[in-house]
Amino acid sequence: MKTITRKEEIVTIASQLFKEKGYNAVSMRDIAQAMGIKAASLYNHISGKQQILSTLILTVAVEFTNGMQTVVAKDIRPIDKIREIIELHIDITVNHSEALAALNNDWMHLENNDLSSFVQMREDYEENFRRIVKEGIEAGELKQHHPEVILFSILSTLRTLYLWYQKRGKLDVNVLKKDMVSVLLNGIT
Template sequence: MKPETRKDEIINTAAKLFKEKGYSAVTMRDLATAMGMKAASLYNHINSKQDILKVIIICIAEEFTNGMDIIISSEESNIDKLKKIVSLHVDITSHNTSGMASLNNDWMHLEDHLEYYLKLRNEYEANFLKIIKTGITASEIKNSNPEIIMFSMLTTLRSLYLWIPKKEDLNANDLANGLSQVLIDGINN
């Protein structure tokens, strides 16, 4: 673990504020107050408000892309790949809940990096959908609408940032297992 630089502190504090009020509603003066300094001093460490958002979102988006690349190139069953995706989301989200909030809610304010973000997101969703469709063809997965399946899973996983902080008693493993069970096996007897 490398020590947290002042810049990291600012970015993490910003992520927390963005989670609570959204990017646009957080001012540089809000951020400065939360850091115990004046707004102008922030600029000794960061380039711009926009740049903070970029770092928060793009880093996480690339984590997801890397995780998905490992999953699709593995030799597991499609159901197991889906379980790996659930774990990927639980892991990334549980060590960066605030960042996930920004990724979910403030990506549209990315400006210069919006295009790149959307590229990563589209590729991720395409890979996700392909796993589901292959699983249906292989009769591992019920022949429901594959897009509804992906939508249901992905929106649940994307909202984990809202839920993980409220359930600190549940460790990452138990949560991933519980979620896999509910999402994959259904709920009715």
């Protein structure tokens, strides 16, 4: 059984507030109040507001990076890799929907090393995805569109899934995967 540390509790509460108003609009006082303590007390558990943000974002970024590595290493067809990437996004969305808001909207408020590693991970992720799309086109499994247009349309949908997942009645994960794969790969007409 997992013990929740006070630091993890702070990060969780903060992620919910960041999702509503964004990193800069949430104060340490807001976070403390949501926990029923005073702002100064937070500093016994975390080094500062920046650490909350970087913990939140980098944890999820690492999950994406590891998930992509696993998919890349598999000996399957490009189109099946894309299928698995879609499922990876859905799994992470279901498990970390609050953190995804910060990852999408507040990553630019990271500082120094945290900012560099995030940007690096994101670029690597996109580059891996781009390569898979290109391989799919060359193998005749995808239509002859600009790879960039295909990459963008899939990725923009997956990246904003967290916004929609909560609004809808949190439908069954497996149904969601099936529908998303079908719509993103086969279109709507």
